[in-house]
Amino acid sequence: MQINVNGQEQTVESITLRAILEELGYDEDDSVVAVNSEFVPKVQWNDRNIHPNDTLDVLAPMVGG
Amino acid sequence: MDDKWSVYDTKLTSRLFLGTARYPSLAVLQAAIKKSGTEVVTTSLRRQNPSQKGGKSFWNKLQQLDCWVLPNTAGCHTANEATTLAQMSREIFQTDWIKLEVTGDEYNLQPDPFELVVAADQLVKLGFKVFAYTTEDLVLCSRLRDVGCEVIMPWGAPIGTGKGILNQYALETLRNRLPEVSLVLDAGVGQPSHVAQAMELGFDGVLLNTAIATADDPAQMAEAMKYATLAGRTAYLAGPMAESGTANPSTPNVDLPFWQNRQQN
Structure with missing residues (x-):
């Protein structure tokens, strides 16, 4: 299905959030995720199904002021 | 001089908070942090690309420095964006502290006072310890205190300008009218004298980034900022x-x- 990940259109085969992140190569330890602009805690990744056209923000620690 | 203070029940010795952006390298950042004597550093969250591991390297090095981490919500324009980003920060940085930034104007990166108060209220109710980045407006800062912000961080001047304290009268008024709040000058600092000036006004601390990161020798400037903080604070007490x-x-x-x-x- 087609989803949007960090502003890029992506085609993925997996259904759950955890499986999609693994499929796309994200490291679980460094990632936090919002789906459709709502925070999804890591404990919910296994059970959270992603749907076509959903928007994922996958963020990582960065320098900041 | 034994002059410990605390933010949200965390005892600190240094009154200087450091941003971690715009340094020429992670090694220079580490050297500046050490020379400054700071115990609190700010961080952010940004979209990541799985093929780039820059964020991991930064986070690994920062964890070795034994500082308190203060994540920010830089780049957010609404209360809901800031609340979502704060929740994401809490999970990965493992802290309830959040430097709340809600931008209302892109030209001078001026905080949006209306969204800021809504966001602060939401975050306090979610258990966050909010460090609110704000303009120097007395009524706005009072509202932030009323919704539960124990640390309020008015700007001296817009972020990254290095102009110093543009409205000393307003900052003095804040100190006089909000004696129970920890006031940390945030943004606009360019010189150590600006830091000393804030501390002489009775501010509890100063947060700065660009003035150190873009100096010719960031570690040396970090040391200068440390002494300016101490000088201003000592003068205030004297x-x-x-x-x-x-x-x-x-x-x-x-x-x-x-x-x-x-x-x-």
Whole structure:
């Protein structure tokens, strides 16, 4: 299905959030995720199904002021 | 001088908070943090690309420095965006602290006062310890205090300008009117004298980034900022003299030599 990940259109085969992140190569330890602009805690990744056209923000620690 | 203070029940010795952005390298950032003596550093969250591991390297190095981490919500324009980003920060940085930034104007990165108060209220109710980045407006800062912000961080000038304190009267008013709040000057600092000035006004601390990161020698400038913080704070505790509109001789004005010459004239 087609989803949007960090502003890029992506085609993925997996259904759950955890499986999609693994499929796309994200490291679980460094990632936090919002789906459709709502925070999804890591404990919910296994059970959270992603749907076509959903928007994922996958963020990582960065320098900041 | 034993001058410990606390933010949200965390005891600190240093009154200098450091941003971690715009340094020429992670090694220079580490050196600056050490020289500054800071115990609190700010961080952010950004979209990541799985093929780039820059964020991991930064986070690994930062964890080795034994500092408290203060994540920010830089780049957010609404209360809901800031609340979501704060929740994401809490999970990955493992802290309830959040430097709340909600931008209302892109030209000077001025905080949006209306969204800021809504966001602060939401975050406090979610258990966050909010460090609110704000303008120097007294009523706004009072509202932030009312919704539960124990640390309020008014700007001296817009972020990254290095202009110093543009509205000293307003900052003095904040100090006088909000004595129970920890006030940390955030943004606009360019020189150590700006830091000392804030501390002399009775501010509890200063947060700065660009003034150190873009100096020719960031580690040396970090050390200068440390001493400026200490100088200003010590002066505040010492109780500065009252300003006078007229000159007063510091040398005693009695038994002056050559007095007879002046009498003859």
